[in-house]
Amino acid sequence: MALPNPFPLGSRYSSLEVAQLNLPDGTPLAYLRRRFVPDPSRFVTFTMHTVAQGERLDRITWQFLGDPQQYWRIADANGVLHPDELEQPERQVRITLPEGLPGVPSA
DSSP: EOOOSSSOOTSSTSOOOEEEOTTTTEEEEEEOOOOOOOOOGGSSSEEEEETTTTOHHHHHHHHHEEEGGGHHHHHHHHOOOSSSGGGGGGGGGEEEEOOTTOTTTTO
């Protein structure tokens, strides 16, 4: 049984189906269907950013995407599951166009 998705449109979970499981005692349990992380090679690079000491991903996301809650887009584009992996000083972080937006791959 599919339920309405409670996540806002900008959320990485907004496009996922919300399903319901009825436990043996009849209690309904809502859950999200699986989200598959996209292949980073499907994104077009906009720019590269070198992380400075103490820099946080939410601030990087604000700088390049204008919305700190979209940090997951940068995590997806860099193939990491844990966003804090991108906060290492001197790390090169790939900033990409949104998935599906055409561009020049070698830009």
